[in-house]
Amino acid sequence: MSVLIYAQNWDGKFKKSVYELLSYGKKIAENNGTELIALSLGNVEKDELESLANYGADKIYFSNNSAFESFDNEIFTAALKQTAEKVAAKEIILLHNNEGKALGSHLSVALKAGFVSAAVALPESYSPITIKKKVFTGKAFAHVKVNSDIAILTLSPNSFEIKEIASAATTEEMNFTLPTAKTKVESREVSKGKLLLTDADLVVSGGRGLKSGENWGMLEDLAGVLGAALACSRPVSDEGWRSHTEHVGQTGKIIAPNLYIAVGISGAIQHVGGISSSKCIVAINKDPDAPIFEVADYGIVGDAFKIVPELTAALK
Amino acid sequence: MKILVCLGNVPDTTTKIKISDNKLDATGIQWIINPWDELALTRAMELKEDANNLVDGVSVVSVGLASAEPTIRKALAIGADEAFRIDCEPTDAFFTATQLSLVAKDFDIVLTGIESSDYNGISVGGMLAEIIGSASVSAVSSLNIDADKIIVSREIDGGKETVSTQLPVVLTVQKGIAKDPRIPAMRGIMMARQKPLKVIAATSTANLTEILKFEMPQAKGKCKMVDAENVAELVNLLRNEAKVI
Numbered sequence: 001m002s003v004l005i006y007a008q009n010w011d012g013k014f015k016k017s018v019y020e021l022l023s024y025g026k027k028i029a030e031n032n033g034t035e036l037i038a039l040s041l042g043n044v045e046k047d048e049l050e051s052l053a054n055y056g057a058d059k060i061y062f063s064n065n066s067a068f069e070s071f072d073n074e075i076f077t078a079a080l081k082q083t084a085e086k087v088a089a090k091e092i093i094l095l096h097n098n099e100g101k102a103l104g105s106h107l108s109v110a111l112k113a114g115f116v117s118a119a120v121a122l123p124e125s126y127s128p129i130t131i132k133k134k135v136f137t138g139k140a141f142a143h144v145k146v147n148s149d150i151a152i153l154t155l156s157p158n159s160f161e162i163k164e165i166a167s168a169a170t171t172e173e174m175n176f177t178l179p180t181a182k183t184k185v186e187s188r189e190v191s192k193g194k195l196l197l198t199d200a201d202l203v204v205s206g207g208r209g210l211k212s213g214e215n216w217g218m219l220e221d222l223a224g225v226l227g228a229a230l231a232c233s234r235p236v237s238d239e240g241w242r243s244h245t246e247h248v249g250q251t252g253k254i255i256a257p258n259l260y261i262a263v264g265i266s267g268a269i270q271h272v273g274g275i276s277s278s279k280c281i282v283a284i285n286k287d288p289d290a291p292i293f294e295v296a297d298y299g300i301v302g303d304a305f306k307i308v309p310e311l312t313a314a315l316k
Numbered sequence: 317m318k319i320l321v322c323l324g325n326v327p328d329t330t331t332k333i334k335i336s337d338n339k340l341d342a343t344g345i346q347w348i349i350n351p352w353d354e355l356a357l358t359r360a361m362e363l364k365e366d367a368n369n370l371v372d373g374v375s376v377v378s379v380g381l382a383s384a385e386p387t388i389r390k391a392l393a394i395g396a397d398e399a400f401r402i403d404c405e406p407t408d409a410f411f412t413a414t415q416l417s418l419v420a421k422d423f424d425i426v427l428t429g430i431e432s433s434d435y436n437g438i439s440v441g442g443m444l445a446e447i448i449g450s451a452s453v454s455a456v457s458s459l460n461i462d463a464d465k466i467i468v469s470r471e472i473d474g475g476k477e478t479v480s481t482q483l484p485v486v487l488t489v490q491k492g493i494a495k496d497p498r499i500p501a502m503r504g505i506m507m508a509r510q511k512p513l514k515v516i517a518a519t520s521t522a523n524l525t526e527i528l529k530f531e532m533p534q535a536k537g538k539c540k541m542v543d544a545e546n547v548a549e550l551v552n553l554l555r556n557e558a559k560v561i
Binding site for chain 1: 327329330331332333335351352408409410413438439440441442443445446447450451452453454455467470471472473474475476477478479480481482485488491492522523524525526527528529530531532533536537539540541542543544547548550551553554558560561
């Protein structure tokens, strides 16, 4: 038996979220006395592949098959299913991103295995698996029991500490029997070099209090000094001041950075749902009664147009 | 070409979640169509009304007891031609997807919202595709039909992809699929009363997961206020107390 994690790559590179999955999976494997298996699909250089061993992988399976160059639910599901069967995976752990959520749901049916998304901690018991997860967009938690022999989990980002544990992992190439894809990627647009909101440790976010999209310059300056990504509240993306890809909240992106600075955001319950897992929240708002102060760790009441440039200057 | 939109019946997004007796306390909750499902329905209606497309009809389906019917009627008022209600309480995602497959297998394009804002059962769309063996694409933010070709865009990290897909297909859609949800007009509300709402018996299937209990997040400690005239103090706190920068 084993714990299987899917090590997704981006242009041949892993992100820290993958190492977080390994650290999490390692704890489960140690508890069960089983092996931690990592699967990589698509073209990844040998050195990068072997980095998975630094975070506890006992075996690394990979395939450079060109079928994995673009994402297709059926093809990736087939590869994961065949690997899970080969290694008798009892727990399958995926990233809580678009690909991970899609794979978890497909695999759940393919393996008749219970799927728990957005797990936030290690299982509370192992046979059967019970585990804590977010529900109602982070407004509450549920303790969920898995009724099948195999459990599939996605792990909420930033909910487990990354730990380096060097292991002498073996690597092995897999040969899969893959179906013919029913979907085809016709084109791809990716902006290179831009820090992704969902990857960012630090986030600077603006709300309606900034009055206009033209006032974003001072937030860009603050984000620049911090090395932070930019975000916004729903009214801002609805007004078209910023792209909806920056909208965080219940109907936008759910994020969990180390630091979230909310500028001119009142803190409606839908917005708070998207940021409540942040380690530290700073609120800057002119209204001392704004609900954002109820969830913030640090707050300043005052004029954002004066405070933000001062903050940027103080950080330099 | 026939489109089916799956509707989740969820608490209004402004709802303060309260748990009592280990269940969601339903007192005072306003139930709405899952916001993403509502956007999917809006896009389906736009495609049907566009004469260049081959969309013959838009149907909606929901898994729920009779109490879910106001939500389903609203979808009919927005413009769906017919509705199905599968008569059972939706439990876990696998159970719900299995029920939806009873209806979904007869459609060319099935739309589900990316996330239901209740138990965050993000998984219904993918499970449904796997059960009926259709193609599927998730995180879809636009849907177009070009002759008989289905073209969607899908959000990926830092960008987007344009993807073509075979039919039948299950699309899990998100923000961007339609600009604003449609609001039913008075004429639509009147017409909705005459439209067919078929009740279908549920099929028996296992629950692969079950919720044992709920827990509310711990209340945050008190917010530490910093004087607006002393912004440097905030930097000091972030560096030396919170240690986040």
